[in-house]
Amino acid sequence: MPPGRIHPLSSAARDMAAIFARMGFGVAYGPELEDEFHNFDALRVPADHPARDMQDTFWTKEDPRRVPRTHTTSVSVRCMEAMAREGRTECRVIAPAKVFRNEATDATHEAQFYQLDGVAVGPVGTVTLAHLKGTFEYFYRAYLGPSAKVRFRPSFFPFVEPGVEVDVWYEAPGKEPRWLEVAGAGMLHPEVIANCGLDPETVAGFAFGGGIERLVMIKHGVPDIRGFHAGDIRFVYGFDPAAA
Amino acid sequence: MAIIQKASRAWLQKYFDAPLPDARTLADALTFHVAEIEEPASPDSDLVEVNVLPDRAQYLLCHRGVASEVAGALRVPLARDPLAEPLPEWPATDQVRVTLGDGANRFIGALVTCVTVGPSPEWLRAALESVGQRSINNVVDATNFVMLDIGQPLHAFDAGKLAARDGGYAIEVRGSRAPEAITVLGGTTYELPEGTLLVTDANADGLPIGIAGIKGGEAAQVTDGTTTLLVEAANFDGARVRATAQRLKLFTDASSRFQNRPSPELVAYGMRDVLALILDIAGGELVGVTDVYPQRTAPAPVSVPLARLNAVLGTELGIVEASAALDRLSLPYAVTGDGASLTVVPPFWRTDLQVAEDLVEEIGRAVGYDRIAGAQLPPPGTAPSLDRFYGIERVRDFMLGRGYAEVSTPSFAPEGAIGLENPLQQDRPYLRASLAPNLADALARAALAAPRVLGPDRFAKVFEIGNAFTADGETLMLAAGVAALNGKPSEAAAALREDLDALEGELLGMPSMAQCTGDRTVAELCLEGVNLEKLGAGYAPEPRALGPYRPYSPYPSALRDVAVWTPAGTEESEVANAIVGAAGDLLARLDLFDRFEKGEGDDARISYAFRLVFESMERTLSDADLDPAMECVTAALNALPGWEVR
Numbered sequence: 001m002p003p004g005r006i007h008p009l010s011s012a013a014r015d016m017a018a019i020f021a022r023m024g025f026g027v028a029y030g031p032e033l034e035d036e037f038h039n040f041d042a043l044r045v046p047a048d049h050p051a052r053d054m055q056d057t058f059w060t061k062e063d064p065r066r067v068p069r070t071h072t073t074s075v076s077v078r079c080m081e082a083m084a085r086e087g088r089t090e091c092r093v094i095a096p097a098k099v100f101r102n103e104a105t106d107a108t109h110e111a112q113f114y115q116l117d118g119v120a121v122g123p124v125g126t127v128t129l130a131h132l133k134g135t136f137e138y139f140y141r142a143y144l145g146p147s148a149k150v151r152f153r154p155s156f157f158p159f160v161e162p163g164v165e166v167d168v169w170y171e172a173p174g175k176e177p178r179w180l181e182v183a184g185a186g187m188l189h190p191e192v193i194a195n196c197g198l199d200p201e202t203v204a205g206f207a208f209g210g211g212i213e214r215l216v217m218i219k220h221g222v223p224d225i226r227g228f229h230a231g232d233i234r235f236v237y238g239f240d241p242a243a244a
Numbered sequence: 245m246a247i248i249q250k251a252s253r254a255w256l257q258k259y260f261d262a263p264l265p266d267a268r269t270l271a272d273a274l275t276f277h278v279a280e281i282e283e284p285a286s287p288d289s290d291l292v293e294v295n296v297l298p299d300r301a302q303y304l305l306c307h308r309g310v311a312s313e314v315a316g317a318l319r320v321p322l323a324r325d326p327l328a329e330p331l332p333e334w335p336a337t338d339q340v341r342v343t344l345g346d347g348a349n350r351f352i353g354a355l356v357t358c359v360t361v362g363p364s365p366e367w368l369r370a371a372l373e374s375v376g377q378r379s380i381n382n383v384v385d386a387t388n389f390v391m392l393d394i395g396q397p398l399h400a401f402d403a404g405k406l407a408a409r410d411g412g413y414a415i416e417v418r419g420s421r422a423p424e425a426i427t428v429l430g431g432t433t434y435e436l437p438e439g440t441l442l443v444t445d446a447n448a449d450g451l452p453i454g455i456a457g458i459k460g461g462e463a464a465q466v467t468d469g470t471t472t473l474l475v476e477a478a479n480f481d482g483a484r485v486r487a488t489a490q491r492l493k494l495f496t497d498a499s500s501r502f503q504n505r506p507s508p509e510l511v512a513y514g515m516r517d518v519l520a521l522i523l524d525i526a527g528g529e530l531v532g533v534t535d536v537y538p539q540r541t542a543p544a545p546v547s548v549p550l551a552r553l554n555a556v557l558g559t560e561l562g563i564v565e566a567s568a569a570l571d572r573l574s575l576p577y578a579v580t581g582d583g584a585s586l587t588v589v590p591p592f593w594r595t596d597l598q599v600a601e602d603l604v605e606e607i608g609r610a611v612g613y614d615r616i617a618g619a620q621l622p623p624p625g626t627a628p629s630l631d632r633f634y635g636i637e638r639v640r641d642f643m644l645g646r647g648y649a650e651v652s653t654p655s656f657a658p659e660g661a662i663g664l665e666n667p668l669q670q671d672r673p674y675l676r677a678s679l680a681p682n683l684a685d686a687l688a689r690a691a692l693a694a695p696r697v698l699g700p701d702r703f704a705k706v707f708e709i710g711n712a713f714t715a716d717g718e719t720l721m722l723a724a725g726v727a728a729l730n731g732k733p734s735e736a737a738a739a740l741r742e743d744l745d746a747l748e749g750e751l752l753g754m755p756s757m758a759q760c761t762g763d764r765t766v767a768e769l770c771l772e773g774v775n776l777e778k779l780g781a782g783y784a785p786e787p788r789a790l791g792p793y794r795p796y797s798p799y800p801s802a803l804r805d806v807a808v809w810t811p812a813g814t815e816e817s818e819v820a821n822a823i824v825g826a827a828g829d830l831l832a833r834l835d836l837f838d839r840f841e842k843g844e845g846d847d848a849r850i851s852y853a854f855r856l857v858f859e860s861m862e863r864t865l866s867d868a869d870l871d872p873a874m875e876c877v878t879a880a881l882n883a884l885p886g887w888e889v890r
Binding site for chain 2: 003005007008010011017020024025026027029031049050051053058060061062102103104112120122124125130131134135136138151152156161162187191220221228229230231234236237242243
């Protein structure tokens with residue numbers, strides 16, 4: 001029997017889960033169709049605030065309406081709620097999974113894509129912005145190669161403070177090395193920690209999120225995002241396992 | 245989405261004595277200090293485009309705001325700061341009466357007589373055009389200039405078009421009463437949903453003269469004949485302005501500012517600057533000002549203990565460094581708690597500074613995030629759980645091991661149980677209730693692509709693992725399909741049945757649950773009943789690393805077969821090399837599909853039959869491409885001693 005072929009996103013998720021597992025991160029799950037609280041309100045994105053405009057959102061025709069999640073940070077919220085219920089003070093998880101954005105598709109945008117969101121929470125002082133940077137440095141070196149470097153730029157995501165944009169220095173074979181914008185991240189806002197039922201005076205954490213397709217495109221040289229979810233085996237077989 | 249604030253370097257320069265650096269240096273400095281800047285077209289570009297995110301939009305959507313950040317980023321002081329300069333004492337007037345309803349935080353109305361409306365002076369036209377705005381007339385340009393300069397939206401009404409009673413004007417800000425409509429500047433008429441915040445002429449039965457915080461009405465438009473102005477500087481509730489702008493789909497420079505909730509304190513500074521500019525360039529005389537400000541707001545002090553600062557950033561900053569960072573941002577502070585804390589009294593325009601973490605960010609970005617050294621997290625207290633993930637990967641590995649290719653297909657569908665309010669594709673307005681239809685489609689296309697992608701296999705096999713959405717909830721599903729490439733669908737159905745029996749029986753240990761569809765070549769299985777954690781415990785997914793991607797042709801491939809007699813002892817590779825050497829660049833794939841030997845001794849021969857797959861990245865191939873290629877192949881094979889194309 002000839003061997004089958006894994007989808008590049010599944011292959012990437014395996015690599016990512018393995019790398020993060022070495023840093024103590026588990027893999028967590030949550031619904032793709034979320035309630036407004038877990039996708040937005042718990043993350044300090046109230047309905048009447050311009051922060052809602054940062055993500056183009058689908059809504060269901062339900063009462064109450066639900067949202068095909070715009071990020072898997074909703075999974076992080078659920079994990080922190082579970083921490084609070086179970087009285088734990090530590091949590092490290094990633095959620096490499098599908099998210100949705102209501103935006104026109106082109107070579108770099110799809111209405112559905114995969115995001116690698118994650119969160120690390122621990123007693124105040126044990127999880128810091130420096131740890132966020134160290135976590136990214138470890139991850140990108142393992143995933144993209146030892147020459148990868150990480151830098152932060154000031155940015156804003158409603159659920160973190162400080163918030164940063166993450167650039168990675170990537171030396172692609174046969175290409176000019178350059179800085180690429182790969183993720184958003186920051187230290188969890190104390191209100192978010194409180195919204196999850198935890199005490200921001202005792203625990204702190206970081207959260208991050210970035211598109212997985214984009215990383216796969218960078219690493220494997222995929223020119224157009226639209227192949228990933230087109231249900232086309234020609235795309236899947238376009239990645240050569242022998243050359244890995 | 246960020247709001248792009250277009251700033252002009254020449255305009256920013258007015259805030260500094262020292263010359264500003266070139267556009268690229270400026271862009272870099274701001275990008276690492278406060279906000280992403282669009283790549284400038286050239287080092288000489290005048291335009292600086294700042295991606296302003298909602299947290300800083302209360303103060304950064306103007307040249308003064310950008311200049312304040314330039315000062316911090318380049319460590320050069322502002323030569324002047326209009327928000328630090330004193331406000332004048334205006335004469336009060338009973339000729340402007342203002343009544344505010346809910347949603348209006350402050351309203352200053354000023355009456356100016358004897359103005360001359362006309363073209364703007366050249367410097368003003370140039371300033372507006374430098375940031376992509378059109379000059380209209382001196383009065384309107386003055387309101388726009390001040391908004392772009394210090395961020396306060398402003399509006400001028402032609403008082404001559406308002407109703408005067410007892411020699412005075414009466415403005416009321418109120419919610420609309422259905423059905424009400426307004427024609428705004430530019431001539432568009434809007435039917436107003438009940439409760440829309442309006443600026444109205446109370447002397448004219450409450451005639452709407454503006455949609456509060458969004459756009460002025462045509463009824464009191466300033467034109468060339470205007471001689472008396474009622475100038476508005478106001479502050480409206482951000483949520484209401486935002487809701488109205490969204491409902492009317494009317495997004496303006498004013499609405500984008502108000503929805504980000506600038507301080508009502510700014511209103512007076514806007515009035516000060518616009519009155520000075522109007523009197524300067526349009527002449528006239530200020531009669532007086534009415535300021536209604538029901539609830540004065542002032543930012544509360546915010547403190548951050550040094551220990552907290554370092555616990556968030558993972559740094560060891562001392563009080564001197566942290567204080568220097570606040571100095572650079574011109575944030576006034578006091579060292580409190582015996583040097584253990586910093587307390588900032590935010591200037592009125594920094595309404596974003598509310599909790600300690602906000603100060604952590606200010607200090608962090610001013611110090612520079614490049615100063616933060618990466619650190620590894622300590623080992624976790626408990627080992628991470630990946631069991632569910634491994635359980636799903638185990639199912640995936642099983643399917644891959646049975647020869648299936650994994651696909652991903654859209655979660656949006658033509659039919660389903662849960663509809664979308666705002667679908668992107670009108671023909672896919674539901675979330676999928678089943679993975680089977682998409683999989684059947686992927687399977688049909690896989691069968692077409694199989695000769696090119698899979699070669700001469702008997703079957704094309706595809707699967708997808710994903711979520712489906714039904715009235716009962718969201719479920720993790722596996723869909724699989726098999727196509728027979730040169731056999732009957734029943735053979736494909738049998739192969740699928742065998743694989744699913746193995747999956748359910750051998751791996752999952754559950755009774756046969758998979759639902760087959762159509763001709764039984766596609767089946768779907770709900771994985772919710774499977775204990776995935778248990779399945780994954782201790783499982784190590786097979787390494788399945790992938791190499792570089794090679795794009796496929798968007799055009800269909802074309803097939804040709806060739807069979808050739810060769811002398812005994814001829815290797816398959818010799819034939820393949822001969823074909824590859826003759827077939828040309830369009831040959832994309834070559835597969836042996838038949839080989840047999842015939843005869844004995846000197847008569848012994850071997851027949852090889854190959855399938856050639858041709859493909860172009862540029863076009864669909866025709867016989868005109870393939871026939872010459874096949875003639876070359878035939879000629880090349882026949883030319884070899886003892887070879888004969890059959």
